[in-house]
Amino acid sequence: MTDFLHLLRALVREPSVVGMEDAFFRVLRRELEEFPVRVTRYHGLLVAQGSEPESMYLSAHVDRHGLMCTGPNEFQYAAFIAGNRGELNGDSISEQFMETIAGRFHGQRVQAHTPYAGSYLGQGKIIQSYICPRRKNLIFELDGLDFLQPGTPVAFLDRLKEADGYISAQLDNVVSVAIMIELIRLGFQGTALFTAGEEAGRSWRFAAEWFQRHNVKTDRLIVLDTSPFPTLDDLDAQDVVLRHRDSNGEFDAKLTDELQQKCEQLGVTYRYKDVYIEQLNRTREKPMSLGRTELGRLIQASAGEIGGTTLQLPTSSYHTQLETGKLSSVHAMIGLLSSLSKPKTA
Structure with a gap:
């Protein structure tokens, strides 16, 4: 994880306030151009494509609060x-x-x-x-x-902190960006979408326009994100967080099952966030929302022509400079995605 932490440490120091991500996009582009991928900038979006761009689509958000x-x-x-x-x-x-x-x-x-x-x-x-x-x-x-x-x-003003197997900073959304860059470094040959404006609910529009521009229809889009839990102890219950759905509707069942099977094959523990929230709401007077994800909005806006699932890093102290996750969970996410997206020629 040494290379990953070096990258994450550098990215955390770079500002990327939601709605004003241009400077961060230039930093991101410099990182990506170190690898054998084609990098293209669009309004609200940076796209990196390998030699098999249609094999899998990954998406991460670049903005932070x-x-x-x-x-x-x-x-x-x-x-x-x-x-x-x-x-x-x-x-x-x-x-x-x-x-x-x-x-x-x-x-x-x-x-x-x-x-x-x-x-x-x-x-x-x-x-x-x-x-x-x-x-x-x-x-x-x-x-x-x-x-x-x-x-x-x-x-x-943010700096990455590392101690006892945990990392903390304003991890949402920069940790997902670092994971995607690390996957490209490890040989990911699909398409990586880096979107702006997620914290303001806009990122899905930029992604949707890209898919429409290139007449791409897919059910193999995985959106990376963090998933908040109340305490550090809650992070020990799973390595990664999966979802069947969000407030906008159902995710692709086949890809979600494929991700779950890959977890079981690799010994990665998981929890379904929608099930977790539904169980909590049985005991709450005011129910929690299932949340509205970029993917759910894409599925809804495209009438199902764009589909997929999410993979999320469990964290605590959400939306603060002390948002904390486990390094073992980051390692599990990278391993899962590397295994799931191996080139056909491998």
């Missing part, structure tokens, strides 16, 4: 500013977590950068954060960045 300057010394949670809320209806996990995470940011360091070039502009500190009931968004008060102009992204 952060802030945007929206007025004089005024900062809002970037995913939920008015310009992004059109894609959100209250059913996403991110929105349901808003009240939970509202008070977690006190004292955290942040850094501002130019929207396109990614040039460093300065650092500050979060004094407090709270939910504005009128704007229905998290509002932040910062010390040290009062000179910023509206539209400037502000990322959480």
Whole structure:
């Protein structure tokens, strides 16, 4: 895992605030061009294709949570500013977590950068954060960045921490990006899609447009993500998280079964998140959402012409700089995907 951790450590340091991912896309492109794959940039999307592009499709999101300057010394949670809320209806996990995470940011360091070039502009500190009931968004008060102009992204100052078999940082979504790059390094010859705007509910549009542009229909798309659990102890219950469905509908049963069988063949423990949530909801007064994934929206929007399943890394302390996962789970995901996507010529 040495090469993977070196890559992840570098990627975590690069800002990629949702809605303003251009600078990160350039970093990502430089990484991918080290390998024998064809790299193409589209609006909201970077695509890397190997020698067997139709053999399998993988997707990961490049954006992370952060802030945007929206007025004089005024900062809002970037995913939920008015310009992004059109894609959100209250059913996403991110929105349901808003009240939970509202008070977690006190004292955290942040850094501002130019929207396109990614040039460093300065650092500050979060004094407090709270939910504005009128704007229905998290509002932040910062010390040290009062000179910023509206539209400037502000990322959480983040560094990867490694200890006792765990890694922690703002892992969602950068760990999925690192896993996909590692798979390409190991010889993945299919198609890898890196999408923007997932935290604002937009990534599925960029992916859908790519499939439509190239008249591609497939049932072999695997979307990588993290999956939140309440405590570190919950991470020990499984290596990876699978899903039969999300709030938008059913995933491809054949590919989901294939992934489960591969888990059993390789000795990888798994849990189905939709089953876990349904069991929890039997004991809850207010039911949890199954969540709306990029894949579910793609299936729905394409009337089933694009299908597949998800593979998720179990984590705790979701959507914070202390989001934590197990290295053994990362290793299991890489092993599963490597085994599942071996070239036909291998």
